[in-house]
Amino acid sequence: MEKFTVHQGLVVPLDRANVDTDAIIPKQYLKSIKRTGFGPTLFDDWRYTEPGEPGMDHSKRAVNQDFVLNFPRYGGASILIARENFGCGSSREHAVWALDDYGIRVVIAPSFADIFFNNSFKSGLLPIYLDAASVERLFKEVEANPGYQLTIDLAAQNVITPSGDKLAFEIDAFRKFCLLNGLDDIGLTLQHASDIQAYETKRKQTAPWLFN
Amino acid sequence: MAGKTLYDKVWDAHVVRQEADGTCLLYIDRHLVHEVTSPQAFEGLKIAKRQPWRTASMVAVPDHNIPTKDLDQGITDPVSRLQVETLNENCRDFGVTEFNLGDPRQGIVHVMGSEQGATLPGMTVVCGDSHTSTHGAFGALAHGIGTSEVEHVMATQCLIQKKMKNMRVNVNGKVGFGVTAKDIVLTIIGEIGTAGGTGYAIEFAGEAIRDLSIEGRMTVCNMAIEAGARAGMIAVDDTTIEYVKGRPYAPKPEQWEAAVSAWRDLHSDADAVFDCEVNLDAASIKPQVTWGTSPEMVLAVDGIVPDPAKETDPVKANSIRAALKYMGLEANTPIDQVQVDKVFIGSCTNSRIEDLRAAAAVAKGRKLASNIKLAMVVPGSGLVKRQAEQEGLDQIFLAAGFEWREPGCSMCLAMNADRLEPGERCASTSNRNFEGRQGQGGRTHLVSPAMAAAAAVTGHFVDVRQL
Numbered sequence: 001m002e003k004f005t006v007h008q009g010l011v012v013p014l015d016r017a018n019v020d021t022d023a024i025i026p027k028q029y030l031k032s033i034k035r036t037g038f039g040p041t042l043f044d045d046w047r048y049t050e051p052g053e054p055g056m057d058h059s060k061r062a063v064n065q066d067f068v069l070n071f072p073r074y075g076g077a078s079i080l081i082a083r084e085n086f087g088c089g090s091s092r093e094h095a096v097w098a099l100d101d102y103g104i105r106v107v108i109a110p111s112f113a114d115i116f117f118n119n120s121f122k123s124g125l126l127p128i129y130l131d132a133a134s135v136e137r138l139f140k141e142v143e144a145n146p147g148y149q150l151t152i153d154l155a156a157q158n159v160i161t162p163s164g165d166k167l168a169f170e171i172d173a174f175r176k177f178c179l180l181n182g183l184d185d186i187g188l189t190l191q192h193a194s195d196i197q198a199y200e201t202k203r204k205q206t207a208p209w210l211f212n
Numbered sequence: 213m214a215g216k217t218l219y220d221k222v223w224d225a226h227v228v229r230q231e232a233d234g235t236c237l238l239y240i241d242r243h244l245v246h247e248v249t250s251p252q253a254f255e256g257l258k259i260a261k262r263q264p265w266r267t268a269s270m271v272a273v274p275d276h277n278i279p280t281k282d283l284d285q286g287i288t289d290p291v292s293r294l295q296v297e298t299l300n301e302n303c304r305d306f307g308v309t310e311f312n313l314g315d316p317r318q319g320i321v322h323v324m325g326s327e328q329g330a331t332l333p334g335m336t337v338v339c340g341d342s343h344t345s346t347h348g349a350f351g352a353l354a355h356g357i358g359t360s361e362v363e364h365v366m367a368t369q370c371l372i373q374k375k376m377k378n379m380r381v382n383v384n385g386k387v388g389f390g391v392t393a394k395d396i397v398l399t400i401i402g403e404i405g406t407a408g409g410t411g412y413a414i415e416f417a418g419e420a421i422r423d424l425s426i427e428g429r430m431t432v433c434n435m436a437i438e439a440g441a442r443a444g445m446i447a448v449d450d451t452t453i454e455y456v457k458g459r460p461y462a463p464k465p466e467q468w469e470a471a472v473s474a475w476r477d478l479h480s481d482a483d484a485v486f487d488c489e490v491n492l493d494a495a496s497i498k499p500q501v502t503w504g505t506s507p508e509m510v511l512a513v514d515g516i517v518p519d520p521a522k523e524t525d526p527v528k529a530n531s532i533r534a535a536l537k538y539m540g541l542e543a544n545t546p547i548d549q550v551q552v553d554k555v556f557i558g559s560c561t562n563s564r565i566e567d568l569r570a571a572a573a574v575a576k577g578r579k580l581a582s583n584i585k586l587a588m589v590v591p592g593s594g595l596v597k598r599q600a601e602q603e604g605l606d607q608i609f610l611a612a613g614f615e616w617r618e619p620g621c622s623m624c625l626a627m628n629a630d631r632l633e634p635g636e637r638c639a640s641t642s643n644r645n646f647e648g649r650q651g652q653g654g655r656t657h658l659v660s661p662a663m664a665a666a667a668a669v670t671g672h673f674v675d676v677r678q679l
Contacts, residue, residue, distance in 0.1 A: 022649050051652045084527070174372070199239055208467055
């Protein structure tokens with residue numbers, strides 16, 4: 001996994017609450033057996049005016065000019081801001097892969113759905129929750145200022161605005177450590193293989209029916 | 213010291229180790245696998261040259277992509293076929309038990325798991341699918357995970373997790389005639405909101421929950437995720453134990469008594485403390501119909517579609533406006549005046565035998581209304597289908613004009629050929645009314661099986677209690 005330390009990027013505002021993972025990546029693209037290639041179909045139903053299917057040349061499809069990701073001023077954005085409960089619904093990690101493949105490194109919202117939040121860290125996508133007032137401020141600033149960029153300093157746990165204001169954010173120590181170092185969870189867990197074996201040995205005695 | 217909640221008990225029994233910041237390694241007893249969220253995980257194992265930690269903990273089944281008719285032609289969509297073939301190949305390569313197409317045990321992963329007894333009280337259960345919360349009906353800690361975690365559980369038999377908070381939703385008293393588990397859980401979601409349970413494990417309790425069969429309890433726990441909670445749970449009682457007894461993966465006869473004795477403790481202690489507690493009066497619950505594009509946008513069947521002009525919160529007013537536009541509805545319309553085009557009875561929420569019986573009871577002796585383009589019944593598994601046919605339910609549905617299909621996820625998420633066309637309106641027994649969920653531009657209204665059948669025979673939403 002790629003390390004995440006400091007990231008500066010253009011911000012795109014998606015002014016919706018309860019953005020679900022079906023909207024982030026519709027079901028027809030989940031038939032892929034790969035982890036990559038989901039970027040062109042991120043927010044597919046909102047982004048294009050005609051239905052999409054796997055295998056199409058998405059660069060030739062008519063785009064919805066009213067959808068914020070298609071506004072020229074937000075081209076190349078890498079930080080997405082949204083409203084409450086971002087990523088609700090289906091557990092599909094394809095939603096994270098689609099954001100990542102499109103080039104989004106950070107999502108900022110007042111709250112996230114649990115499974116999406118958890119999945120994000122596995123691909124080095126940083127979900128940041130800020131209070132609703134701070135998110136509202138970012139929406140206002142990004143809409144008022146073309147080319148609006150934010151800097152995310154993970155080590156210091158700050159979102160830094162163009163004026164230099166620092167908005168502090170919370171992150172779990174373990175997740176921060178893994179992101180900063182680009183660490184693979186499985187390798188870390190397997191360092192504790194003897195603990196897992198010891199647990200199993202004990203459990204097989206007290207609840208053998210779990211191992212039938 | 214305060215007593216433990218049901219969630220505390222199951223959690224504590226599975227902690228392998230705990231770090232100073234509270235991050236735990238949680239041992240996983242059962243790993244259910246399907247074709248959509250597993251290929252990248254199996255590939256990860258192969259690339260890293262890792263083996264599954266405990267293959268016997270895994271049970272696999274294809275469900276999301278499966279066609280529900282003309283199965284003799286196999287899966288004609290080549291992309292879907294490749295995904296199912298990839299599951300078959302991975303299961304062969306790693307020695308994982310799989311109930312493949314043609315096996316009567318094949319069906320929706322969350323129907324198959326409980327039917328086989330593969331999900332037992334007190335277990336930790338995961339699957340790369342958010343509706344894994346279904347299995348909490350057995351007093352198990354069950355929740356959906358992403359594909360990276362699927363690979364992590366395959367490789368280590370553990371999840372890296374922090375403990376969630378405890379919420380209890382008490383549905384006090386008894387529900388009235390014609391009110392089902394689906395109406396109970398939709399009412400709960402309407403009450404606490406689609407993010408109300410975020411960060412919590414929800415225990416559903418109270419007389420109305422106790423009165424439910426295991427299948428009803430599965431319907432309730434299934435939709436815990438639509439209230440934001442990864443896990444929903446219900447305490448073990450005689451109903452649970454009776455259901456499990458004799459199933460293929462149940463404890464062996466010589467293990468049975470010890471297992472039951474352990475399961476008897478799977479309830480919250482009387483002095484357990486919850487971080488949040490919600491109380492609902494069962495008697496006041498009416499049959500429910502969702503009107504919008506989030507499960508929290510729900511009404512009693514005698515209700516009217518909301519008016520954004522009456523909403524003071526601007527974010528909520530915007531959501532209502534967007535939902536009305538997508539759903540093609542006017543504010544203040546009585547929901548029972550809304551006509552439907554299609555009816556879908558199925559999904560991991562409502563495709564079990566009791567669901568089909570409830571729908572058949574309404575369909576019996578009636579015919580589809582003339583405006584209904586398609587009404588389909590998709591049993592949750594081959595075994596459910598067989599039982600329904602033995603009871604003659606298929607004949608009732610066919611006589612009324614419904615299609616009787618093969619098991620799978622079908623039009624709950626429309627990954628196969630079963631889908632809504634743009635603008636079509638559907639009464640659906642599934643769990644999500646998101647934009648495009650049942651097909652791009654499709655409009656989904658979530659209801660119980662009886663309410664779906666009632667919409668099919670009248671052509672519009674109607675209070676099934678008055679039919």
